Structure formats: structure tokens, C-alpha cells
Amino acid sequence: MSTLEKWEVEPLDSHLRGRILRLLGLSGFEFSYEERMGGLPLRRWNVMGEKVAAYFTDEDPQTGAAFIRRELPATAFSEKPLFPATTLSEELLPFPFQLWLQPTSAEASGTLTSGPPEWSQAAARLGEVFVGLEKRLQSAEITILELGEAEQSLVLFFHCVRKRFLKLGVLTGVTAGTLEASDLDNQGASYQILAIAPSDHGSFAEQVDAIAQGALAPARIALPVPAGASLIGPSAGLPL
Amino acid sequence: MTQSIRSREFQYWEDSAANWGDRLARLKAENVDEVHAFIPWGLHETIQGIRDFSKASRLRLEKFLSLSHQTGLTVRLTIGFPAQKESFPSWTLALGDSAALVPSSLWKKSSDELALSRLPTIFEEALFVPFLEFVSDVFSLLSLYRFPEGPVVGVHLDWGIYRNDLGLTSQPSYAAALQERYPQASLIGLRYHCSFRDFSVATSPQGTRVLLDKRPWLLAYDYKYCRTRLLEERSQGILALRNGEPLLDLISLDPVPQSEPAPTDWCVAIDPTLLEGDAEKKAFPFVPSGLVHAQAVGVFRLWEYLKTQSAENETRLVTLREGAAPASTVSVVAGRFLPKALFHTIRSWVEAGTLVVFPLGQPQYDENLVSLDWKTPPRTLVRSVLGNFGRLGIGKGQVWFPDIPTQPVPEFWEQMHTFYEHVSQGAIGGEGV
Numbered sequence: 001m002s003t004l005e006k007w008e009v010e011p012l013d014s015h016l017r018g019r020i021l022r023l024l025g026l027s028g029f030e031f032s033y034e035e036r037m038g039g040l041p042l043r044r045w046n047v048m049g050e051k052v053a054a055y056f057t058d059e060d061p062q063t064g065a066a067f068i069r070r071e072l073p074a075t076a077f078s079e080k081p082l083f084p085a086t087t088l089s090e091e092l093l094p095f096p097f098q099l100w101l102q103p104t105s106a107e108a109s110g111t112l113t114s115g116p117p118e119w120s121q122a123a124a125r126l127g128e129v130f131v132g133l134e135k136r137l138q139s140a141e142i143t144i145l146e147l148g149e150a151e152q153s154l155v156l157f158f159h160c161v162r163k164r165f166l167k168l169g170v171l172t173g174v175t176a177g178t179l180e181a182s183d184l185d186n187q188g189a190s191y192q193i194l195a196i197a198p199s200d201h202g203s204f205a206e207q208v209d210a211i212a213q214g215a216l217a218p219a220r221i222a223l224p225v226p227a228g229a230s231l232i233g234p235s236a237g238l239p240l
Numbered sequence: 241m242t243q244s245i246r247s248r249e250f251q252y253w254e255d256s257a258a259n260w261g262d263r264l265a266r267l268k269a270e271n272v273d274e275v276h277a278f279i280p281w282g283l284h285e286t287i288q289g290i291r292d293f294s295k296a297s298r299l300r301l302e303k304f305l306s307l308s309h310q311t312g313l314t315v316r317l318t319i320g321f322p323a324q325k326e327s328f329p330s331w332t333l334a335l336g337d338s339a340a341l342v343p344s345s346l347w348k349k350s351s352d353e354l355a356l357s358r359l360p361t362i363f364e365e366a367l368f369v370p371f372l373e374f375v376s377d378v379f380s381l382l383s384l385y386r387f388p389e390g391p392v393v394g395v396h397l398d399w400g401i402y403r404n405d406l407g408l409t410s411q412p413s414y415a416a417a418l419q420e421r422y423p424q425a426s427l428i429g430l431r432y433h434c435s436f437r438d439f440s441v442a443t444s445p446q447g448t449r450v451l452l453d454k455r456p457w458l459l460a461y462d463y464k465y466c467r468t469r470l471l472e473e474r475s476q477g478i479l480a481l482r483n484g485e486p487l488l489d490l491i492s493l494d495p496v497p498q499s500e501p502a503p504t505d506w507c508v509a510i511d512p513t514l515l516e517g518d519a520e521k522k523a524f525p526f527v528p529s530g531l532v533h534a535q536a537v538g539v540f541r542l543w544e545y546l547k548t549q550s551a552e553n554e555t556r557l558v559t560l561r562e563g564a565a566p567a568s569t570v571s572v573v574a575g576r577f578l579p580k581a582l583f584h585t586i587r588s589w590v591e592a593g594t595l596v597v598f599p600l601g602q603p604q605y606d607e608n609l610v611s612l613d614w615k616t617p618p619r620t621l622v623r624s625v626l627g628n629f630g631r632l633g634i635g636k637g638q639v640w641f642p643d644i645p646t647q648p649v650p651e652f653w654e655q656m657h658t659f660y661e662h663v664s665q666g667a668i669g670g671e672g673v
Contacts, residue, residue, distance in 0.1 A: 013349050035354065042354060042525075042537055043544065054544035057650045072354075076530035080344045080355035082333065083325060095351035 009157050009169040016154070016170055017094035018050025023148035025200045025207050026097070031066035031119070033096045035110070038074035050094055066119045066204075068099050072110040088134035089127065091168060092156075101127035122205040129212045136215070138163045140222070141188030146176035146195040153197075155179070159188070181221050192222040247316070247499075250275035252304040253283050253326070257297040260304055264311040274314045274393070276496050277304070280326035281319075281374050288331050288370065291377050301381060309391040316496055317382065319375055320398035321362070324348040327400065328359070336364035341407030343524035346517050356530055362402050362474060363411045376483045383486035395487055397478060398495040399471045404516045406528050408467055409448050415439040417466035431458060431609060448528055456533040457577045460513045460526045461607045500564070506660050507556035507567035508546055511574035511582070511603075514539040519547075519559040539575075542648060546573065549653040565589040569664050571597045571656050576645070578603035583612050591635030595663060599656050601645025602630070614639065626659060638663075 010016070021027045027049025035043040046053045072078055089101040100123035102112060114120045137143045137158050145156040153176035159167040176195060184191040196214035201207045248267055252260060267275065284299055285291045293301045308315050321327045323346050339358040344350055347357070360367040379395075387393045408414045419439055422428045428442050429435040432454040436442040442451065451459045475493045478484070484491060510519050514536045517523040525532070525540035550557035558566050560574070562585045572586065583606060590596050602614055619630045621643060628643040640663055649655065 011349050014352070037532055037537075040532065040534055040537060041541070043541065045544075052548065054541065054548045055650075056538070056541040056545040056648065056652075076532065077354065077356050077527050079341075079530070080353065080357050082344075082347070082357040082359060090351070095353060098351070 007157070007174065008172045009167055010172050011169045012091060014050070014094055017092060019154055020092050020147060020156075021049055021094055021097060023152070023154055024196070024211055025198050026204075026211075028200065029066070029204050029207075031068065031100075033068050033070075033099075035070045035072065037072040037077075042072070045096070047096060065116055066114075068096060068112060068114045070099065070110040070112050078110065087130070088137070089130040091165075092130075101130060119204055122208045125205075126208045126211065129208065129215050133215045136194070137165075140190040140192045142184060142191040144171070144179055144184070144191075144193040146193065146220070147197065149176055149197045151175060153177075179221075181223070184221070184223070190223050192219040195220050244499075245273045245314075246271055247274040247276055248272045250277050252277055252301070253280055253298045255298065257300050257303055260307050261311075264307055264313060268311050268313060272313065274316060275308060276316045276318070278318045278322055278326075279378055280324075281371065282326045282328045282330070285329050285370075285374055286331075288329070289373075291374060293377075293381060302385070305382075305385045305391055309385070313391060314387060314393045315385075315391040316394040316396065317392065318396045318398050318496055319378055320396075321400035321402055322348070322398060323401040323404075332360050332367055332370070335360040336366040338364060338410050339407055340402060340405040341530065342401050342404050343406070343516055346401065346404055346522055346524060352522075354524070356406065356527070358407075359401065359405075361405070361407070361411065362399070363408075363413055363470060368474065368477070372478065372481065375478055376481050379481060379483035379487055383483070386487060386490060392487075392490065394496075395491045396496050397475060397491060397493050399474070400495075402471060403467070404524070405467060406516065406526075406530070408463070408470070409443050409445070409529055411470070413470055413473075414466050415443045417469045418443060418462065420469060421462060421465055431455070445529060445531075449531055452528065452531055452533050456526075456535040457513055457575065458607065458609075459528070460536070461577075461579060463526075463528055464513070465607075500566075501556070503565060504556055504567045505664070506569045506571070506657075507558055508550060508571045508573060508656065509558045509560040509566065510539075510543055510546065511572070511578060512559045512561070513577070513579065515543060515559075519543060519557055523547075542573065542652075546653070553653070553657070561585075565592070565594040568593075569595040569597065569660055571599055571660060573600060574598065574603045575600065576604050578606065578612060580606040580608070580610075580612075586639075587634060590632075590637035590639055593636035595637055596639045597656070597659060597663065598639070598641040599646075599652070599659065600642075600648065602639070602641040624662070626662060 018027070030046070030048045033043070033045040033047050034041065041058065044055045046055070090098050093101070099112060100114065114123070137145070138160050141160060143158040143160065145158065147154045147156065155171045155174045155176060157167065157169055157171045158165055176197070179193060184193070195217070196211065198207065198210035198214050201210055250264070250267065255263065264275070279301065284293060292299050305315060323342075338361055340361040341356045342359055344355045344357045345352050362368055362371070382392055382395060384390065385392045418428075422431070425436045425438050425442060428451075432451050434450055434454055436447060441447050448459070472493075479488070479491065512519060514526045515523045516526055523540065523543050525536040527536065546557050556566060560572060560582055562581060570589065583603070586596055603612055606612055614632060619632045622629045622631050630641050630643050632639040640659070
């Protein structure tokens with residue numbers, strides 16, 4: 001039996017996504033989320049990391065200035081595919097934080113607006129970081145992504161074939177820094193261990209920069225990826 | 241003395257068969273007596289008509305049953321459509337002309353987005369017939385492993401995500417089910433204050449919109465009544481399978497029962513009629529065919545608020561349902577209407593000694609618009625610093641409600657909690673006025 005088969009890969013749920021947000025240092029930023037259909041408010045939340053406080057009255061929640069608003073088509077609920085193709089940020093980040101990384105335009109799932117501009121710009125940058133990271137994950141068959149350090153860490157497992165994630169989840173009972181190349185040998189055509197452990201910064205934009213730095217850092221361990229498997233683009237120059 | 245059975249979920253198909261023995265032995269060592277597993281149609285029949293119970297390592301159902309038996313564990317199995325992707329073979333997703341509409345957020349591991357997703361409907365033969373064939377094979381296999389010769393002590397038929405199907409009005413059978421409740425179309429008009437020529441008009445998209453606008457709570461009740469009836473009919477189709485005969489006494493039409501937490505001092509129970517899902521986990525507004533009504537959205541928003549508050553205050557929030565009282569004091573969040581069955585449930589709780597509070601006022605009518613008889617025996621009006629309340633003594637317990645029905649205010653949770661503390665300590669029991 002191979003080493004990987006011994007490990008349990010737990011699918012991500014809202015609780016684990018909340019932990020990922022915490023480990024990325026993004027859980028301390030407060031914002032409000034409002035969802036409307038026509039003039040009818042469907043939801044009003046004050047969000048701080050994985051903590052959501054729902055309001056059922058139309059009074060303004062006590063919140064910072066950052067906000068996301070979603071306006072749904074006025075007549076009926078929108079329809080979503082049963083098994084939608086999801087981006088890495090949708091997989092890893094909790095709702096509604098993941099909406100920050102979506103383009104603020106009219107879509108089938110509603111029109112998004114967000115503010116203030118400095119938040120939206122930092123969020124767009126974070127979106128680019130996730131797109132880059134997704135490409136990087138797709139460049140190896142097996143990727144271990146360590147978030148945070150030591151006991152508090154979360155170790156994510158990605159099995160990717162032809163740019164599709166066949167398996168994605170948390171390796172239970174494994175902490176960051178403990179896996180070695182020998183654990184991954186013979187597991188796939190290529191593998192890599194990446195680590196992101198940003199320390200907490202004061203502003204949202206600074207935190208995004210810290211995450212970007214981690215996402216671009218060299219792999220801790222890598223079995224060379226076959227030539228031609230592109231990483232995050234020619235300019236990124238990732239030293240894998 | 242009865243001994244409670246310790247059970248644990250064990251999804252055999254999530255792991256390779258080589259690991260099952262060790263894992264089952266570990267469970268047995270932890271004093272687990274029974275394992276619960278779902279038999280996923282979506283994995284066992286990836287190609288239509290070719291059902292795999294032995295080839296792929298993870299799908300060796302008989303091996304799993306044998307190992308469980310050898311380990312001394314009993315097994316309770318579920319077949320059906322729990323809200324997870326393994327319930328559906330991919331080839332079924334394009335079957336049929338019409339579709340079920342289900343809340344996306346109730347799907348396992350999904351995000352909290354408010355949207356609906358289309359599924360093939362179980363009310364079309366295009367899906368139901370192949371499912372019957374699958375179930376027939378499963379029954380044949382399981383009949384060889386029933387207790388005590390084997391480990392199988394129960395087979396649960398769970399309609400799962402179809403219990404939240406919001407797209408039923410387009411099904412011809414929906415009109416027939418509605419006709420069971422209202423023998424004549426004119427009776428619908430009487431209940432809803434409108435007029436319909438026949439049932440096909442009442443169940444059309446326009447008719448549904450009219451009924452929803454007139455009486456949203458009643459439409460939700462009627463819709464769910466019809467949905468339950470239609471699923472019961474489908475269940476009968478499965479129970480009629482000849483291969484199921486050796487298992488008949490083991491087959492249950494309910495999901496595997498979850499162990500109920502011990503009753504607490506106080507909990508909040510919400511009338512689920514205008515909600516889909518489960519108030520304790522994840523709920524969704526009642527939106528038939530995606531149609532939205534402010535009242536259903538209002539109940540959903542109130543549920544979200546109560547969920548936030550109950551988590552913060554470590555208090556149970558439950559779906560109001562038949563069964564034993566979940567606490568010694570229950571705050572029931574309901575509007576003017578309450579299903580008759582739940583009214584009787586609450587009365588039985590009170591008669592047995594439970595204290596029930598209706599923070600928004602007592603419900604007045606049932607689904608037939610008949611007055612709910614709270615007033616036998618006569619109520620007492622009690623004045624206190626918290627306001628004026630009606631109090632009814634029924635059997636060993638009491639019912640409390642504000643004298644004038646109210647709407648929830650921003651401090652709703654705090655008010656409910658303060659009131660609970662006062663009544664449970666007898667602080668506003670005083671003399672009636």
C-alpha cells in the first residue's frame with residue numbers, strides 16, 4: 001500500500017474553509033454582505049472571518065466600511081449547475097469572502113458591487129494570486145500545500161490530472177514541515193510541497209502582498225515537473 | 241433494561257477495501273456496535289445497466305458486509321438520494337423532460353449561495369425505472385446478509401434531496417396530489433380567496449404565483465403535503481419489488497434516525513413550513529419554482545438571525561417537529577398559522593409539563609383555516625415589567641404569549657431569553673388581572 005493511501009483526505013467544508021482563511025491571515029478583516037432581489041433584501045450579514053452575524057431587520061449592521069453587495073435578478077432565484085466548475089479561490093475560501101475575488105460585473109448569479117476601492121483593488125490582486133497558484137498546482141500531479149506552521153497548520157492535498165483536480169482536501173493527522181520527499185516518491189509523475197505561512201499584517205492590502213509572496217516562494221520539495229508544464233506564466237520565474 | 245446502541249458512519253466506498261478490516265476492528269475496539277453506510281448508486285452504476293458490486297475495490301459491498309459480520313458489527317444501510325454527488329450516476333443527469341429544482345446550498349459540502357440547481361426528477365420514469373432496477377439488485381444482494389445470518393439489521397429508503405424539490409408544480413402528478421387535499425378546484429378558491437377553473441390552472445406557474453401571493457404559508461403547507469404524498473407513492477413502488485420481500489420487515493421509509501440530544505432547559509423551535517432544509521443545520525427559503533415571496537424570505541432571514549444567536553449563546557435552535565419536547569422550556573417561533581399536527585404535539589408537551597412560549601403571539605389557525613383551540617381552559621392576562629402576557633395552564637405545563645401579536649424586533653433574542661428566565665423562575669407567574 002502506498003503512503004498516500006494511508007492518509008485520509010477530508011473534503012473541504014465551511015469550517016475548514018474558515019480555518020484556511022485564518023491561516024492566510026484574512027479572518028480579521030470585517031465587511032458587510034448584502035444580497036437583494038429587486039428591492040427585497042434576502043440576506044444582510046456582518047462578516048468577520050468565518051464568523052457571520054445575520055440581521056433580519058433593515059437597520060444597518062455595525063460594520064466597517066468594506067462591503068459586498070449582490071443584486072439578483074428580480075423575478076426568481078437564479079439557477080446554478082449541480083456540479084459547477086469551481087476556481088481554486090471558490091474551493092478554498094468560505095462564502096461570502098470568496099465573492100471578493102470574483103469580478104464585480106453582471107453575471108447570471110447576480111451583479112456584484114464592492115468597496116471601498118482600496119479593498120476591491122487588493123481583492124482583485126488576491127484573485128490574481130489564486131489564479132497563479134491554481135496554475136502552479138496544476139503543474140504537478142501531486143501537490144501538498146502547507147498553510148501555517150507547526151500544530152496550527154493545515155496541510156492540503158491536490159491530485160491533478162490534465163489540469164483537473166481529481167482530489168482536493170485536507171490531509172488529516174499531518175502537520176506542516178513533516179512530509180519528506182520519500183513520502184511522495186512513486187505517488188505520481190511529479191510532486192511538489194509548497195508552503196504559505198504569512199504573518200498578520202495591519203491592512204488588507206498588506207496581507208494580500210504577504211500571501212502573494214508565499215504563493216510565489218520556491219517549493220519546499222519538488223520532483224521536477226516535466227518540461228513544458230507551464231507554471232504561472234513566463235514572467236513569474238518560479239524557481240521550481 | 242435496554243442498552244443504547246453505539247453507532248458510527250462508515251462509508252465503505254470512501255476507502256480501499258484493503259483498509260476496511262483494520263478500520264472496522266478499530267471501531268469495534270471503541271465499543272461501536274453498529275455501522276451506517278450509504279449505498280451510492282452514482283458509484284455502483286457508472287455505466288447504465290452495468291452494476292458493479294465486486295470489481296472495483298471500493299465497491300465490494302459483499303466484502304464489506306462479510307467483514308462487518310466477522311468483526312461483530314451490525315450494519316444499517318441507506319439507499320436513495322442523500323444530497324451528495326455520489327447519489328447520482330452522471331448518465332442520469334440528462335434524463336427526462338422535466339427537472340427537480342433543489343436548493344444548491346443544501347447540497348453536501350456546498351457553499352452558502354442562494355441558488356437552485358436542476359436534477360433529473362424522480363417523478364419521471366426515465367429516472368425512476370433505472371433506479372428501481374438498481375434497488376432490485378441491491379435487495380437481491382442484501383437478502384443474503386440479513387441479521388442474524390449476516391450483519392444487516394436495517395435498510396433505509398431516503399429520498400434525500402427530493403424532500404426539498406421546489407420544482408414539483410410542473411409535474412402532472414402534483415395536480416392529482418393537490419386534488420386529494422381539495423376535492424374540488426373551487427375549494428382552493430375558498431381557502432385562498434381567488435377562483436380557479438380547474439387544477440391545471442391552479443398548479444400552472446401563474447396559478448402558483450397567485451396562490452403564493454394570497455397565502456404563502458398555506459401554499460407552502462399544501463406544496464409540502466403534495467410532495468410527501470408523491471414521495472410516498474414512489475416508496476410504494478419500491479416496496480412492491482419482489483426482490484425486497486425477504487427484507488420487507490427491515491425496510492424503513494425514513495432516514496437513519498439520528499440520536500437526539502438530551503432535553504435542555506431552554507431551546508428555540510421554529511415552524512419550518514416556510515423553510516426548506518433543517519433549522520439546526522442549513523435552511524433555505526420556500527421558493528416554489530424559484531418564485532420569491534417576502535414572507536418566506538422574512539422567515540429565512542429570521543432563521544439566519546436565530547442561527548447566529550443560538551450559536552453565539554450555545555442554545556439549541558431546532559425545527560419544530562412531532563416527537564418529544566426538546567427542552568423543558570421551548571420558545572416557539574411561529575406566525576398566525578401552525579399545522580394541526582404540530583399544534584397537537586405542542587399541546588401534548590404542555591400537558592406533560594413543558595413550558596411553551598410564543599414570543600410572536602400564539603398561532604391562531606391550522607392548514608384548514610380552522611381556529612386552533614388554545615382557549616380551553618380560559619387564559620389569564622398577566623401584567624409585568626416585561627409587558628402584558630396571556631397565560632394558559634394546560635395539564636402540568638403552561639403556554640405564554642404576548643397579549644397582542646408582535647413582529648420581531650432587533651433585540652428579539654435578548655427579549656426571548658429574558659422572558660424565558662422570568663417564566664422559568666416564576667418571576668412573572670403572579671396573579672392574573
